[in-house]
Amino acid sequence: MLRVEAINSGYGNAQVLRDVSLDVAAGEILCLMGRNGAGKTTAMKTIMGLLPLMSGRITLDGQDVGRLPAHEVARAGIGYIPQGRRLFTELTVAQNLEIGLMTRKSGPHVRTRVLELFPRLSERLNQRAETLSGGEQQMLATARALCIEPKVLILDEPTEGLQPSMIEAIRDVVVRLRNEGVAILLVEQRVDAVLALADRVAFLENGILAETVTPERMRTDAALLKRYLGV
Amino acid sequence: MLAALEGAVTAAVLALTAIGLSLVFGVMRVVNVAHGEFYMLGAVIAWSVATSLGGHPAIGFAAALVIAPVVVGLLAAAADMTILKRINYDPERTIVATIGLLYIIQQVTLMTYGPEARPVEPPFNHRLALPWVEWGEQGLALYWPWGLSTTSYKLAVIGAAIVVLLGVWVMMTRTKIGLIMRATQLDRDMAQAFGIPVERVYAIVFGIGAGLAALGAVLIVPIQQAYYLMGADPLLLSFIVVIIGGLGSLPGTVLAALLIGMSDGIISVFFSPTLAKILATLLVALVLVFRPQGLFGTRAA
Ligand SMILES: Nc1ncnc2c1ncn2[C@@H]1O[C@H](COP(=O)(O)OP(=O)(O)OP(=O)(O)O)[C@@H](O)[C@H]1O
Numbered sequence: 001m002l003r004v005e006a007i008n009s010g011y012g013n014a015q016v017l018r019d020v021s022l023d024v025a026a027g028e029i030l031c032l033m034g035r036n037g038a039g040k041t042t043a044m045k046t047i048m049g050l051l052p053l054m055s056g057r058i059t060l061d062g063q064d065v066g067r068l069p070a071h072e073v074a075r076a077g078i079g080y081i082p083q084g085r086r087l088f089t090e091l092t093v094a095q096n097l098e099i100g101l102m103t104r105k106s107g108p109h110v111r112t113r114v115l116e117l118f119p120r121l122s123e124r125l126n127q128r129a130e131t132l133s134g135g136e137q138q139m140l141a142t143a144r145a146l147c148i149e150p151k152v153l154i155l156d157e158p159t160e161g162l163q164p165s166m167i168e169a170i171r172d173v174v175v176r177l178r179n180e181g182v183a184i185l186l187v188e189q190r191v192d193a194v195l196a197l198a199d200r201v202a203f204l205e206n207g208i209l210a211e212t213v214t215p216e217r218m219r220t221d222a223a224l225l226k227r228y229l230g231v
Numbered sequence: 232m233l234a235a236l237e238g239a240v241t242a243a244v245l246a247l248t249a250i251g252l253s254l255v256f257g258v259m260r261v262v263n264v265a266h267g268e269f270y271m272l273g274a275v276i277a278w279s280v281a282t283s284l285g286g287h288p289a290i291g292f293a294a295a296l297v298i299a300p301v302v303v304g305l306l307a308a309a310a311d312m313t314i315l316k317r318i319n320y321d322p323e324r325t326i327v328a329t330i331g332l333l334y335i336i337q338q339v340t341l342m343t344y345g346p347e348a349r350p351v352e353p354p355f356n357h358r359l360a361l362p363w364v365e366w367g368e369q370g371l372a373l374y375w376p377w378g379l380s381t382t383s384y385k386l387a388v389i390g391a392a393i394v395v396l397l398g399v400w401v402m403m404t405r406t407k408i409g410l411i412m413r414a415t416q417l418d419r420d421m422a423q424a425f426g427i428p429v430e431r432v433y434a435i436v437f438g439i440g441a442g443l444a445a446l447g448a449v450l451i452v453p454i455q456q457a458y459y460l461m462g463a464d465p466l467l468l469s470f471i472v473v474i475i476g477g478l479g480s481l482p483g484t485v486l487a488a489l490l491i492g493m494s495d496g497i498i499s500v501f502f503s504p505t506l507a508k509i510l511a512t513l514l515v516a517l518v519l520v521f522r523p524q525g526l527f528g529t530r531a532a
């Protein structure tokens with residue numbers, strides 16, 4: 001579904017990613033792990049077209065999205081839940097969702113469905129996003145991305161700073177989407193969460209995609225975690 | 232009373248001009264030094280439209296009211312796409328670029344329109360005597376003192392400005408394009424990640440900002456005159472208003488325009504225009520020292 005081939009990118013002249021390749025199939029969860037500063041967020045931003053591609057190719061169902069202007073990447077069907085949520089803080093819950101719905105001109109049934117997944121949001125439609133609790137903000141960030149009916153969903157550390165019940169709620173939604181055939185690219189630091197969710201795990205080290213393994217391999221090979229995560 | 236009315240006219244036009252500057256700064260983070268020139272262009276185009284169309288002054292004026300802001304807005308949008316976009320909206324370079332734009336517009340106007348100041352006839356202009364209340368022999372009495380009068384046109388300017396400002400407010404808070412502009416303002420990258428063509432939004436905002444300045448100028452040109460250097464004062468006052476009102480805050484900008492416009496009118500009538508400018512500048516300095524986010528600003532710029 002989503003295929004990233006030997007991309008190089010970074011900030012201005014500072015190159016971060018070097019020949020990174022990965023691919024996610026429909027109905028699959030690929031977890032991306034790596035130390036702080038390894039380049040995980042940079043990889044997500046590059047896929048979304050927010051950082052210029054120095055070289056390489058990014059395709060979605062064969063369509064070249066790597067050369068599209070940033071605003072057309074989302075329209076091609078990639079939903080993005082960024083690190084730190086990045087909601088439109090001064091806008092209300094309803095307005096944040098409306099921006100999501102406008103992206104691909106999703107109909108009202110999409111909104112209804114998304115609000116069914118996150119009933120707490122439907123009680124707070126007219127509340128400004130910045131006044132939501134951390135967990136509610138993460139729900140809204142997720143809901144906003146689901147509003148575009150994504151073929152591929154990219155989540156950058158969605159459980160950072162959340163309590164267990166909230167982590168559970170986000171996880172349920174991710175699993176549900178996978179079962180519906182969405183391709184999921186998940187950046188996650190917590191090993192237990194990755195082991196429970198991932199179909200495959202990719203390790204990023206200093207901007208280079210070092211290895212892609214199965215969760216079984218990760219469970220048995222302690223040296224792997226030591227090397228790539230330092231734990 | 233008379234001074235307050237003069238002040239209200241100044242405030243009305245100033246509010247339109249400043250709201251344009253504020254919108255551009257708020258959404259794009261661009262300090263548009265050429266804003267006063269878009270104002271001047273509005274006045275000059277109003278003059279050319281009004282003079283080339285014969286007939287009743289109202290026809291020419293009505294045409295100018297539509298044509299001048301649209302032409303100026305399109306010019307500004309074109310300038311945005313050809314110049315500001317090229318330099319990536321880098322804050323320092325946009326200042327330099329808009330200074331360049333200021334001189335280009337000014338000199339081209341000088342070469343084509345010339346150095347004269349030219350008037351535009353108001354579409355209607357009745358003298359209206361104003362009543363005054365005074366404690367007389369039979370108690371409170373209403374009378375019309377000699378010389379206390381305004382023109383219907385000046386009242387119309389105030390009314391038109393209020394209508395346009397309400398329109399801008401409705402656009403920003405109630406419409407889809409307003410929602411898109413605010414999302415772009417709040418987080419440019421996330422706006423793009425949700426399909427918003429940020430560059431097109433910028434061009435539209437820059438055009439609307441310049442168009443509002445031009446509209447203010449069309450309204451003022453029957454009272455003052457169209458002149459190629461007329462952009463300097465509104466630019467300065469708009470900056471003062473935007474700083475006092477809080478960068479990017481629309482209600483703050485309107486209130487500050489009222490404050491500055493009214494005090495400018497009143498002080499200019501009773502003392503001197505120079506004193507009014509000095510006081511306004513002093514106010515800016517005080518605001519910058521004690522409340523850098525502006526009187527009504529919500530966050531640091
Ligand atoms: N805006 C930026 N400008 C320049 N360099 C940046 C910028 N953002 C990130 N970097 C650099 O790029 C590298 C990778 O950062 P990135 O945010 O992708 O890491 P990450 O793997 O997501 O880390 P974390 O786990 O902390 O989120 C880091 O060395 C960082 O300093």
Ligand SMILES: [Mg+2]
Nearest residue numbers: 040041042083
């Ligand atoms: Mg990160």
